[in-house]
Amino acid sequence: MLSGITMGQYLPGRSPVHRMDPRAKLLAAALVVPAILLAGFWPAITAVTLWLAVVSGLSGLRPGVYWRSMKPLWVLLLLSFTMQAFFTPGEPLVHLGWINISEPGLVQGALLLWRLGILLVVASVITFTTTPLQLTNGLEWLLSPLIRLRVPVRELAMIMNLALRFVPTLFDEARLLLMAQQSRGADFTHGSIRERVRGLVPFMVPLLTNIFRRADDLALAMELRCYQVGAPRSRLTELRFVAGDYAAIAATAMLLVFVWGTRLMW
Amino acid sequence: MTSSNDYLIQFEHVFFAYPGGGSVIHDFSAGVRRGEFIALIGPNGSGKSTLAGLAAGALRPAAGWVKVDGMDTADPSVIGAIRRRVGLVLQNPDNQLVAARVEEDVAFGPENLNLPSPEVRRRVEYAIAAVGLDRLRDRPPHLLSGGEKQRLAIAGLLALEPSCLVLDEPTSMLDPRGRREVLGVLKNLVAKGTTVLQVTHHMGEAAEAGRVWVLAEGKLQADASPGTVFSRPELLQRLGLALPPAAELAGCLAARDINVPAGIVNLEDMVHFLCRALK
Numbered sequence: 283m284l285s286g287i288t289m290g291q292y293l294p295g296r297s298p299v300h301r302m303d304p305r306a307k308l309l310a311a312a313l314v315v316p317a318i319l320l321a322g323f324w325p326a327i328t329a330v331t332l333w334l335a336v337v338s339g340l341s342g343l344r345p346g347v348y349w350r351s352m353k354p355l356w357v358l359l360l361l362s363f364t365m366q367a368f369f370t371p372g373e374p375l376v377h378l379g380w381i382n383i384s385e386p387g388l389v390q391g392a393l394l395l396w397r398l399g400i401l402l403v404v405a406s407v408i409t410f411t412t413t414p415l416q417l418t419n420g421l422e423w424l425l426s427p428l429i430r431l432r433v434p435v436r437e438l439a440m441i442m443n444l445a446l447r448f449v450p451t452l453f454d455e456a457r458l459l460l461m462a463q464q465s466r467g468a469d470f471t472h473g474s475i476r477e478r479v480r481g482l483v484p485f486m487v488p489l490l491t492n493i494f495r496r497a498d499d500l501a502l503a504m505e506l507r508c509y510q511v512g513a514p515r516s517r518l519t520e521l522r523f524v525a526g527d528y529a530a531i532a533a534t535a536m537l538l539v540f541v542w543g544t545r546l547m548w
Numbered sequence: 549m550t551s552s553n554d555y556l557i558q559f560e561h562v563f564f565a566y567p568g569g570g571s572v573i574h575d576f577s578a579g580v581r582r583g584e585f586i587a588l589i590g591p592n593g594s595g596k597s598t599l600a601g602l603a604a605g606a607l608r609p610a611a612g613w614v615k616v617d618g619m620d621t622a623d624p625s626v627i628g629a630i631r632r633r634v635g636l637v638l639q640n641p642d643n644q645l646v647a648a649r650v651e652e653d654v655a656f657g658p659e660n661l662n663l664p665s666p667e668v669r670r671r672v673e674y675a676i677a678a679v680g681l682d683r684l685r686d687r688p689p690h691l692l693s694g695g696e697k698q699r700l701a702i703a704g705l706l707a708l709e710p711s712c713l714v715l716d717e718p719t720s721m722l723d724p725r726g727r728r729e730v731l732g733v734l735k736n737l738v739a740k741g742t743t744v745l746q747v748t749h750h751m752g753e754a755a756e757a758g759r760v761w762v763l764a765e766g767k768l769q770a771d772a773s774p775g776t777v778f779s780r781p782e783l784l785q786r787l788g789l790a791l792p793p794a795a796e797l798a799g800c801l802a803a804r805d806i807n808v809p810a811g812i813v814n815l816e817d818m819v820h821f822l823c824r825a826l827k
Contacts, residue, residue, distance in 0.1 A: 292648050294686040413648045413688075447648045450690040499643035502606060506636050507646075507704060508628065508660040516662045518655035518672060 291450060293410045297342035298526065300411045304420030306527035307408055310534040317538040318400050326544040327396065333537050334400050341411050351406045352399065359398055366391035414446030419521060437511060444500070452493065459489055555579035556712050556743050557603050557634065561612035564598055564766075572598045573609070574766035580712065580745055585738040587754035587774070588747045590763035591788050596747045597639070599763065600716040603745060604636035617711070632661070635705030637715040641697035645689040650681055650700055653689065657708040675706040679733050695726025699733055712743035719750060731756065751778070755792035755814040762787070775811030794818040 294300075299307075314333070321327045338348060352359075370391070372384030408417070422439035429435050463485050464470070470481050557580040564573035572595045580586055580603070590596050601607035602614050605621035616634055619626040638644050647653040654675050658668040676682055679699040689697060698718050705713060715734070719727040731753055738744050738758075746757065754760050760777040762770040764787050770777050778784070778795040791799065794815050798808040812821050 292688055294649070294688070413652060415647045415649070415652045444646060447646060447689075450688070451642055454690065496643045499638060499640060500646070503638055503644035504646060504656075506604065506606060506631060507657040508631050508708060509656070510628075510660065513660070514662050515659045516668055517659060517665055518652065518668050520665050 291409065292413045293343060293347065295342050295411065297340060297411065299337065299341040299407065301526075302411075302530060303521055303523050303527045304412050304416040305423050305521060306523060306531055307412060308417075308420045308424060310530050311404060311408055313531070313534040313538050314404060315401065317534075317541045318397050318404070320541050320545055321397065322545065323393070326541045327393065329537060329540055330400060331396075333534070334403055338403060338407055341407055343410055347410065348403050348406050351410075352402050355402060359395055362398060363391040363395045366394050414443050417446070418443040419517070423521065434512075436515070448496070451496075452489075455492060456485075456489055459485055459492075554581055555615075556582045556617060557745070558615045559602070559612070560615075562602060562609045562614060563611040564595075564602060564607065564609050566598075572766050573602065575612075576763075576766065576768055577612075578761060578768055578771055580743060582711070582743055583738070583741055584743055584745075585734070585756075585758040586745045586761060587757035587759070588745060588761045588763060589749065589751065589754050589789060590769075592749075594763045594787075595766040596763055597716050598766075600636060600714050600745070600747050604634045604714045605630040606636055632708055633710055634712045634714060635708055635710040637698075637701050637705060637713065637718050639717045639720060641694070641701040641721075642689070644701045644704065645697065648688045649685070650687050650689070650692075651676070651685045653700060654703045654707050657704055661708070671707045671709065674709075675703040678706055678737065679703040680729075693726060694722045695729040698722060698726065698730050702730070702733060706737075710742075712745065713737065714745045714747075716747045717749065718746065719748065719753065727753070749789075751790050751792040751795075752815070755794060762789075773811070774813050778813040779810045 314330075318330055321330045338345070367383055367387045367390075368381050370384060370387035372386035374382035374384050375388070376383045412420075418439040421442070422435055425433070425435045425439075460470070468481055468484060470478060470485070472478075473481070559576050559578050562573055562576045563571060565571045576599065588596050588599060598607060602609060602621070603616075605614070605616060605627055608622045614621045616630045619630055621627070621630055645653050646656050651672060654672045655668055658671045663671070676685060679702050681696065681699055681703060684692065684696060689700065692700065698721075702713070702715075702718070713734075719730050722730065727750065734744050734746065735756070746753070748754055755774045755778060757774060760770070760772065760774050761768060762777060762783065769787065770780070770783060774792075778792055781791060781795075781799060784791060790796075792813050794817070795813040797818060798812055801808050806825075808818075808821060812818055
């Protein structure tokens with residue numbers, strides 16, 4: 283049933299991570315991202331890795347789920363590794379024409395690969411355990427000071443929520459259209475780039491038309507359910523920080539301080 | 549002449565045309581009484597969906613008027629009040645769901661009314677229970693079946709606690725099982741006092757309603773009980789509509805000189821009749 287899983291999709295559950303306040307999750311993420319980016323050898327990167335192991339373990343989702351979410355990005359990961367490996371100066375280990383691969387290059391590449399992997403898992407933990415609505419509610423709260431500057435934060439949050447809600451629907455639709463065109467002999471996998479792009483036209487046009495039709499319907503449905511742009515809205519569940527949320531933020535803050543500390547010491 | 553207070557929704561000489569098109573609704577007058585279950589049938593392009601939109605105040609008549617609880621749908625100052633009284637369920641449930649969890653989606657309406665959280669919670673519980681989605685409250689909509697999605701769309705409007713639900717072919721995209729589920733939910737709602745106006749092209753469903761409106765070319769062709777409407781096969785035939793299975797069976801029996809009393813058009817009545825006849 284979950285075979286159509288894509289990045290950024292909510293997976294229902296009742297784990298401690300699922301139940302965390304979305305604002306706490308976002309704050310923790312904001313703290314852990316610099317920690318990950320600053321982490322060097324060995325105590326810092328170990329601490330960051332352990333932190334991640336604990337959080338992903340608490341999320342109650344199988345490791346395979348995280349693995350699969352990373353798959354579509356392997357090109358990016360591999361590219362960043364090779365760039366580091368090739369262009370870090372140092373004693374060359376291997377000569378490949380004008381390219382030298384040095385030991386520090388390999389080590390730095392591996393470190394970068396590991397950090398990026400961790401970042402992706404952090405992103406996955408958040409999107410897997412938080413519904414788009416919770417996420418946008420959290421963002422709305424974090425951005426609420428901007429309302430004073432007349433930034434339409436509430437509306438932006440609603441737009442984001444809808445975009446996230448329709449990701450799986452549009453994926454399904456794209457898949458269906460692709461199959462419909464292929465069953466009539468359309469070919470997206472052969473020929474020159476020009477030909478392939480031309481081949482995509484009969485796929486993109488109906489997709490876009492359908493998206494606009496859906497948007498029309500959706501706007502009407504929202505109005506019928508009494509949605510009004512700019513009107514104040516209440517919440518099903520008021521966001522409330524509990525002890526666990528504070529603990530998570532404090533732990534993450536400590537992690538950042540620790541990583542920063544190791545950085546200053548070495 | 550009945551007074552306008554008897555009607556929850558009242559159409560009076562309503563005309564409607566889409567920009568650039570011919571007239572879609574042509575001098576339509578009728579009324580929906582409180583607590584009624586009305587099925588609206590008619591061939592494709594007869595204006596059924598348009599009428600559903602007019603009933604819920606989503607469309608405004610070009611001439612004539614539509615009143616909900618005595619309020620004119622053309623008056624922008626009462627449109628909010630009208631929306632809270634009449635809920636319109638669109639054909640494709642996928643395009644009406646705004647949140648990625650069943651519970652959150654149902655809460656969208658009451659949240660828009662800016663009700664306090666406990667009240668939102670109460671309404672969500674009521675609406676989810678009314679459509680039988682209790683066990684699926686954590687699911688994302690794309691992991692629901694067609695029937696479940698449509699029930700969720702209905703719950704989303706029920707949470708606004710409307711007096712009347714208008715449904716535009718809610719079962720047209722569903723398999724027989726999903727259709728039964730949705731029809732079951734509607735019958736329950738009617739039993740509890742909600743008024744229902746359902747556009748449908750399943751005659752079997754129309755036969756279950758309390759009253760049937762037959763629409764063709766934007767004009768009301770018949771407004772009567774299912775028993776009366778479906779006892780006039782010539783009208784339906786002229787409009788290219790089928791008979792409900794039970795009414796068709798009655799016709800076949802009549803051809804063999806077994807006379808089924810007029811007015812037996814739904815399965816339940818037919819079964820009763822046959823059981824008595826065969827004993």
